[in-house]
Amino acid sequence: MIRHVVLIRFRSDMSEAQISAIFNELHELEGRLPGLRAITSGRSKSPEKMERGYMHGFVADFDDWDALQAYQDDLQHQNVGAKLVASAESGKEGILCFDIEVIDRAD
Template identity: 30%
Template sequence: MINHIVFLTFKAHITESEINSVLEQLGHLMTVIPAMKDFSFGKNCSPEKLSQGYTHAFIMKFDDAHGRDVYLNHPEHKRIAAELIFPMLENGFESVVVVDYAA
């Protein structure tokens, strides 16, 4: 199992509804990528004040590294990231952290 975790910082004027809508589109990729087993997302709610400005996160679970790579190279993933998510981010690529680990 590969866990794919992404932290994002959205621009302050972007609404929760807009964020939810675009992240839900990523979740719909589970219907076309069989190795994608789970997807969840949410707004940071940690009381620890250690988020370093990241406002939201999502996690995807894949059967294996190959399944994750299918997702990363899928044209719909690339479209959603380039056309919808990145324009909403505070500082482009600097507003994203990605961590994958095998479980």
């Protein structure tokens, strides 16, 4: 499985309702793209308080690297991605992406 982690520093003028609306658009991809297992999104509630301004984010889980690539190539995803960039502090500089292969250690 591939885990796609995205952390976002939204602009200070973005309300929680506006952020939720963007995340809701992202969730519309669930069930539509083969290999996309699930998306979890929201605001950090970490007791460690180490977000460094990245207070929102989402995680998307994919069957494999090909499914992640299909998500990247999808027009609806690209439209939501453009909204995230436009809403982030300093555009792309306000977004961190990290992709990792999740390996079942029980094997």
